[in-house]
Amino acid sequence: MTTISPITADDRPAWDALWQGYLTFYESDVPAEVSESTFQRILADDHIHGALARDEQGHPIGLVHWLTHPATWTTKVYCYLEDLFVAPEARGQGVGESLIGHVRDWARVFGATKVYWLTADDNATARSLYDRVATSTGFVHYEIELQP
Template sequence: MTSITAITADDRPAWDALFQAYITFYESEVPAPAVESTFSRILADEHIHGALARDADGRPIGLVHWLTHPATWSTKPYCYLEDLFVDPEARGAGTGEALIAHVRDWARVFGAEKVYWLTAHDNTRARALYDRIATSTGFVHYEIEL
């Protein structure tokens, strides 16, 4: 059975391993100061929030990070699910769905209008889950590096 718990300072080694695996999955790199800052902000639980999924033995097998922000199309804030990752060996057992449900439930209590996220267009396995539990908006993501 999967359980979802808030990230604590004691989770740092497991979080590091999962976060690095997530970054590697997207063939990216995150500078060490950003990783350190991210973990500190998750522990502060003010602007960025985080949780770990744990298997029946208590081993961390997935992570999720989210934040909220004001919206121009609503009087309520939006909740952005920024990072979601499940250890490849643990996939297919509902962990990703449980992590998303955790954020959804948190956002509902927080008073958010909606939860939303982005993924790579070729992330077909994850998109099969997303298409089942959420609505694709059809928007295309653009960005400008500064």
């Protein structure tokens, strides 16, 4: 049985391994200071929140990060699920769905009106899960990279 719990300072090595797996999956890299800042902000549990999934033996097998923000279409907030990763050996066992469910339940208690996220268009495996647990909005994502 998978358990989900908030990330703690003691989880740093496990979080690092999963975080690096996530970045590798998306063929990305972030500077060490960004990873350090991200972890510290997750621990502060103020703007960015995080949880780990663990297997029956207590080994970390997945992570999720999320945040809330005000919105113009509601007087409440939206919840943005920013990062979701399940270790390759744990995929297909319901871990991703459990992590999404954890964020959904947290957001409901927090008072958010919806949970939303983005994924790569060609991420067919993840999208099959997302199609089961959420509604595709049909929107296309654009962004402008701003350099300091």
